[in-house]
Each structure stands twice: as structure tokens, then as C-alpha cells.
Amino acid sequence: MKVAHVPLRAAVGAFVLNSGLSKRNLEGEAAQGMHGMAVGAIPQLRQIPPDRFAKLLSYSEVALGAALLVPFVPSALVGLGLTAFGAGLVQLYLKTPGLRQPGSVRPTEAGTGLAKDVWLVGAGLTLVLDGLTPRRSRG
Template identity: 40%
Template sequence: MNLGNLALRAIPGAWILNSGIGKLGMDNGTAGYLKGMAASGIPALGDLSDEQFKKFIVGGEIAVGSALLLPFVPNRLAGLALGGFAAGMLSMYFKNDEMTESDGIRPTQDGVPMAKDMWLAAIALGLVFGRGKKSN
């Protein structure tokens, strides 16, 4: 793993893993609020109970963060995991009118925290489509 790939994986990996660990003690009220936000982008998540959603989000964040941090996970696989995570986050951003300006792309003040997840999508693309080591 080169220094560039290390940065692309370690920084978002540590951030996402920490987020998942931080949600371990989340109460059902908070889980319900987050589920409502998530369901705006991925409607099927609204069918989960608050407890099921909590397990889903905590497990997902810990799994994605760990995949990025573990050096034996190939870049493409880690990038696909991050890409799925970023796609879910961006679906909430693009499907909530209050998060984007009238053009549907630029963030409003409320949308800025979600718009930052575009960087995660770019990192995922770099990991999936980046060049691997050349064999000799």
C-alpha cells in the first residue's frame, strides 16, 4: 500500500469507524430520528424498527470503517464499501429539497454537512478505479 492509498483509506476509515462506535450507545429516540432522515433517501429503511435501524447503521459504519483501515482488504473492495456508504448518504442529500438550492445540486446552509459526503464518493472512485501495482 502506498502513501496515497494509505491517506485515502485511513482518514475516512478512522472517521467512519469512530462514528459507528459513537453510535453504540444510541437510544431509540435518536435512532428513530436518524432513521427518518435515512428513509428520506432510502425509503426501505423506514420499514425497520428503531432498534433494527440502530444495529444496521452501527454495524454498517463499523464494517465500512474497518474495511478501509484493514490493510489486507483490497483497495477495490474497500472502495466499493465506501462507495455504497457514500451513495446512501448522498441519496439523503439529493432527495431533501431543504438541503439543496433551487438547482438541486448546490447545498443550502442545512445541506452543507451532507454535501461533504461527495468527497467520500470521490475517494471511493479513486480506490475502485485507481491503478494497482504493476506486476514484474
């Protein structure tokens, strides 16, 4: 991992890890609400029961957050995971009614929380692109 990636990976990794840990025990109405919103954006998720979906989401976030925090996971690889995760959240934002102003991508007050997840896509793509760019010699 490049030293320049440490601040980005630490900040995003801690955030995603915490998010995953906070979902570990989601059940009942909380899991159903999260599942329902996800199904609205990705109908195929309907096949997964809400409690199982919440667990899978929690495990995925914990794994992604940990991968961002450990230095031996290549930045390009962890960037791909972060980009995919962020893209899923952006899709959720774009497909959920009431989160965007009519005819616009600008968020409503209710949509601001998800609209801001576009930064995950940007951070992921930055890690991928920088990880795939050959290093120049300084000499």
C-alpha cells in the same frame, strides 16, 4: 495495499469508524430521527424499526471503517464499500427537502453536512479505479 493508499484509507477509515462507534447506543428519539431521515430518501427502510436501523448503521460503519484501516483488505474491494456508503449519503442529501437550494444541487446551510459526503464517493471510486488498474513495471 499500495503505500499511496495509506493516507486516504487511514483518514477516511478513522472517520467512518468513529462515526459508527458513536452510533452504538443510539435509541429513542435519536434513532427515530436518523431513521426518519433515511426513510425519506429510501422508503424501503421503513420496514426496519428505528432502533434496529441505528444498530445496523453503526455496525456497517464500524465494519467499513475497520476494513479501510486494515492493510489486507484489497483497495478495490474496500473502495466499492465506501462508494456504496457514500452514494447512500449523497442520495439522502439529494432527496431530503431543505438541504439544497431551490433548483440547484448547491447546499443550504443545513445541507452542508451531508453535501460534503460526496468526498466519500470520490475516495471510494479512486480506490476502486486505482485497485483495478494494472501496475506498470518500472524497468
